[in-house]
Amino acid sequence: MKTYVAGTVSAVLLGLASLAQAGQLVSPPLPTHPFRTNTSSEGLCRIRNTGTTPVKVTVSMSSNNGMVHLFDNCQGDGGPRTLAAGQSCSVMKQLPDDSFVACKVTAPDVTKLRGTLEVDHNFNTNVAVDLE
Amino acid sequence: MRTLILVTVCAGVLALSGMSEAAQISSAPIFGGHFQSRAECVILNFGTRPVAATVKILNDNGQTAATSSCDGSLEAGEFCSVVAAVTSQNPLASIHNMNSYSCVATAPSTGTLRGALVIYEEVYDSDWDIYNLQPMRSAPLQ
Numbered sequence: 001m002k003t004y005v006a007g008t009v010s011a012v013l014l015g016l017a018s019l020a021q022a023g024q025l026v027s028p029p030l031p032t033h034p035f036r037t038n039t040s041s042e043g044l045c046r047i048r049n050t051g052t053t054p055v056k057v058t059v060s061m062s063s064n065n066g067m068v069h070l071f072d073n074c075q076g077d078g079g080p081r082t083l084a085a086g087q088s089c090s091v092m093k094q095l096p097d098d099s100f101v102a103c104k105v106t107a108p109d110v111t112k113l114r115g116t117l118e119v120d121h122n123f124n125t126n127v128a129v130d131l132e
Numbered sequence: 133m134r135t136l137i138l139v140t141v142c143a144g145v146l147a148l149s150g151m152s153e154a155a156q157i158s159s160a161p162i163f164g165g166h167f168q169s170r171a172e173c174v175i176l177n178f179g180t181r182p183v184a185a186t187v188k189i190l191n192d193n194g195q196t197a198a199t200s201s202c203d204g205s206l207e208a209g210e211f212c213s214v215v216a217a218v219t220s221q222n223p224l225a226s227i228h229n230m231n232s233y234s235c236v237a238t239a240p241s242t243g244t245l246r247g248a249l250v251i252y253e254e255v256y257d258s259d260w261d262i263y264n265l266q267p268m269r270s271a272p273l274q
Contacts, residue, residue, distance in 0.1 A: 028248035028272040029176040029211050033265050062176075064211050100211040102176050102246065119267070127267040129248050132274070 025110050025131035027117040029102040032063070032095040041095040042120040043067070045103035047074060047131075049083035051112025056082045058106045059089065061117075065096035095119065103131060157242045157273040161192065163232035164251030164268035171197070171227050172250050173235035174213040175273065177206040179244025187237045189216045189227075189249070197227060206245075227251075237273055247273030
């Protein structure tokens with residue numbers, strides 16, 4: 001009985017611990033202050049699978065105003081793409097003025113995923129943050 | 133013995149829960165440079181429930197340069213920001229070109245919050261004869 005209880009306890013604790021690590025990585029939000037002149041502002045989210053096994057990723061960017069889709073190779077055939085070991089993908093959107101942007105990746109296991117969100121002006125990176 | 137095991141389990145569960153739900157996330161202090169003119173701190177609630185959060189930009193002395201209560205509640209998926217800029221009218225609420233700045237967000241639970249502090253400078257655009265804000269540095273809240 002004691003062994004059974006101890007086993008159950010360990011399973012619960014391990015389950016809780018893994019719940020806290022798996023599922024999603026989210027970037028800190030970044031403000032999108034464009035130049036006031038004729039320049040564009042883009043958000044680029046890059047995700048890399050640093051592990052040795054493939055991971056299916058769903059990458060999304062969010063803002064408090066509308067974004068214009070520019071590029072997305074984190075999808076394949078209209079669905080989430082599976083990143084092979086060492087492979088990267090990225091999503092790029094044109095950003096709204098005076099707003100905010102963030103990036104999120106969800107996967108069955110995110111422990112081997114790394115990501116970064118960049119805010120560019122005229123496709124030159126001004127500021128970047130890592131997904132956590 | 134069973135009681136002891138149960139108490140240990142409860143303590144373990146509570147400890148794990150507490151580790152993922154600190155009441156505060158903070159950035160490192162960052163200095164953009166002598167031309168820094170604006171600091172902006174943004175937080176995002178990426179959870180599914182509203183969070184009552186407060187965001188502050190602090191100077192080297194721990195004094196508050198700017199603060200926001202995010203209108204009382206930050207809804208799921210919502211952003212909230214606070215800005216401190218150079219001004220001669222209220223020096224305490226102004227950012228100084230010799231000071232570094234940090235940002236702190238406090239909430240009952242910060243497990244679903246992310247944040248970043250960004251420092252800007254004004255860059256002259258000779259083509260249009262105006263100054264534009266350009267990010268110099270950023271730091272995540274952790």
